[in-house]
Amino acid sequence: MKKFFKKHWIDAIVIAAVAVFLYFGACSIYTKFRFAKKWNIFYDYFVVNHGYNKLVTGLKNTGIIAVSGLMIGIIIGTLIAVVKVIPPYKKITRYAQTVGNIYVAFFRGTPIVVQLLVGYYILLPLLSVNLPPVTACCLIFGLNSGAYISEIMRGGIKSVDPGQLEAARAVGLPFSVAMLKVVVPQAIKNILPTLGNEFIALIKETAVVGYVGAVDITKAFQDQGSNSYEYMIPYLVMALIYIVIVALIAAMIKLMERRLAKSERK
């Protein structure tokens, strides 16, 4: 014991100092921020005054925007990726590829908030289309994630053995069918982890839809905060909810991956 202290006295002092610091810190935070009071305010607004209704709407909207964004994204992304891997013999292919490149450059080159603002406040009125904010968000998030997914998908298609496409063409299937029935399903299996990542990123990105007046999780808690002049607990709970959602989805992706791998080996 004596030897130990002789050797590690500096560590002991540091640990003790940190412990004291933490204790006083915790005490002062507790007294300064008055957790109990804040919790009461939060509870009051959230439960007693039915603030949770807004959260339910927010959860629903976040889910709708993220899921439909992913769906639209997968469709657009697959389309662009397939167009990009066509051997460019014909002029029309080259034009389509250029369009795809410009699309990806635009949607990857601007922040999603900018796309939302431009899309919702400028483009939609210009086209005199009147969409509810949530629908508009679905569309714009779909277009945005389409650009990212196209690059992911292109990698996935390239990772599939070119012999698969050759074999499909050799039995007389046209390029599009060979892609759709043989190559893309295998590509999707390869990119599923990355696609899951994209979905998680999408869920977190939906936090900005408040800019165009759609109510998502973030907006729900923001409103709660500004109504009660009390931000700490709502924001902490908000962060917690995001973490829980993402953890759930990560678990689901893992499950799905395992099932897909099983279907291969059986």
Place this chain on the structure above:
Amino acid sequence: MNANNGINDESGKKVLIDVVGLRKVYGSKVVLDGVSEQIHEGERVVIIGPSGSGKSTFLRCLNCMEDPDGGKIIFNGDDIADMKVDINKHREKMGMVFQQFNLFNNKTVLQNITLAPVYLGKKRIRRAKIKNAFISVGNLFRKDKKTLLEVGDKSKVKADAEANAHRLLQRIGLDDRADEYPSRLSGGQKQRVAIVRALAMNPEVILFDEPTSALDPEMVGEVLELMKQLANEGMTMVVVTHEMGFAREVADRVFFMCDGNIAEKGTPEQIFKNPQNPRTKQFLDSIL
């Protein structure tokens, strides 16, 4: 003189594939330098040669897996080297078997075989229906009415294809594994399924691109056995292979390819017993 469907060449046999001055260039390297050859119906052609001699490229050019840079490949009366021709229609009738099997990994054995027949069968029905619609509209204005095309039953296409696939699988003794994925099969089984997949399209010719090169030695036999069976049934085959025994036993004609052209051709007797070209001699000495 030759080339068109049903027209025979001097020897009186029907020409199935007529290759005229086929050229293929990779960058500055000339892989095929004006190959001209005819493949007759029911003929078993084996192509041998040192690696890099262009034999695989020649085979892959025959069904335009590689686009030829020059020359003609006339099959069923169409020049399939021409980009405007619908190559898919002709590929149906030209089966191909690959060195790496290339079974569709995301499909079961049965689906591997039925995928193309089902899709193409359904497409044919769709086409016929559309044509019929045009014909019947046209008939309103015609004096002598055109008869409608025959439209098959869509639900029957799949059943037929599956029955056919089961029949073919029974033939190679793999019917009990019809619902398994290719990753569960051995190399020899995969290659036999790949051959059967080509057969399911009722091709006029099957192209074999080194079908036994990626197999374990013990599995080569079963694949060659199936190929011999096909040969005996009169299937037209073009085989690129290093199996000289197979070439000797099965081939009607052997091509020796060297430096982008067919250096020597003849019956197996001629080529193996009495090669004329010094390159052929050298090659055969080195491998036998």
